[in-house]
Amino acid sequence: MRKIKPKSYEYMEMLIGAESENKLLARKAADQLGLGLISLSSVEAGLLSALAEFSDAKKVVEIGTLTGLSALAVLENAGSDFKLWTLEKSPEHALAATKVLQNYISKGACEVIVGDAREKLEVLSAQAPFDLVFIDGNKAAYLDYFNWAIKNIRIGGLVVADNVFLSGAVWGESTEQKFNEKQIGAVKKMNELAFSDKNLKSFFIPTEEGMLVCKKLSS
Ligand SMILES: C[S@@+](CC[C@H](N)C(=O)[O-])C[C@H]1O[C@@H](n2cnc3c(N)ncnc32)[C@H](O)[C@@H]1O
Numbered sequence: 059m060r061k062i063k064p065k066s067y068e069y070m071e072m073l074i075g076a077e078s079e080n081k082l083l084a085r086k087a088a089d090q091l092g093l094g095l096i097s098l099s100s101v102e103a104g105l106l107s108a109l110a111e112f113s114d115a116k117k118v119v120e121i122g123t124l125t126g127l128s129a130l131a132v133l134e135n136a137g138s139d140f141k142l143w144t145l146e147k148s149p150e151h152a153l154a155a156t157k158v159l160q161n162y163i164s165k166g167a168c169e170v171i172v173g174d175a176r177e178k179l180e181v182l183s184a185q186a187p188f189d190l191v192f193i194d195g196n197k198a199a200y201l202d203y204f205n206w207a208i209k210n211i212r213i214g215g216l217v218v219a220d221n222v223f224l225s226g227a228v229w230g231e232s233t234e235q236k237f238n239e240k241q242i243g244a245v246k247k248m249n250e251l252a253f254s255d256k257n258l259k260s261f262f263i264p265t266e267e268g269m270l271v272c273k274k275l276s277s
Contacts, residue, residue: 064266070101077103080130080158087125087154097124098194098220102265103131106192106218109271111135113216115189119182120144121175121203122195126155132192133162142168143182145175145195175199179206187212193219197241204248208258208274215274222249223268 123146191207
């Protein structure tokens with residue numbers, strides 16, 4: 059969650075340029091919920107979009123839809139044989155996202171799944187293997203999401219997780235945004251696993267919030 063935008067972000071956003079009308083609708087809906095600050099910035103949305111495109115992802119799972127901004131980052135670039143399953147616990151957020159994503163939902167490119175992600179992922183396993191899983195939901199469940207993702211992506215597939223620095227809480231900084239021990243423990247364990255599991259090739263993208271990217275090399 060960012061309150062003051064760093065100059066580097068202002069510079070990058072200036073070059074990235076204006077966002078699509080749909081993305082602006084997603085931001086407006088998030089603002090109306092009082093949650094505009096937790097959507098991906100256009101810089102991070104660009105990273106996610108590029109990771110999906112460069113890995114030729116066609117089956118993508120997203121955990122944490124909010125109002126559909128990050129979903130649009132992958133959908134706006136996708137070809138005709140693409141499917142995104144996006145999971146959201148809050149019925150209010152899911153309803154707003156469904157409006158924003160309606161075009162993609164009606165052509166079968168996107169499904170918004172409402173409920174707790176840990177429960178819904180178990181059902182979604184039937185559609186595996188996936189090409190990319192994007193984690194942006196409940197921080198306390200990040201390790202569970204990550205373990206599910208590495209089990210359910212294909213070899214060569216990607217797991218991408220946002221907010222993996224928890225504003226500095228993972229290296230012990232006391233942050234303005236308070237994270238509890240469960241959240242900090244789960245994100246730290248996920249980050250450690252990403253670099254200790256020999257079946258994964260992992261790297262951090264040092265965005266303001268921290269983005270983790272892992273490629274599955276073998277089972
Ligand atoms: C950081 S926001 C996602 C932002 C979104 N990816 C974007 O860039 O626009 C996190 C979302 O995860 C949802 N969430 C929280 N706990 C969840 C859970 N247990 N299962 C599914 N979604 C959850 C929240 O309701 C919220 O909408």
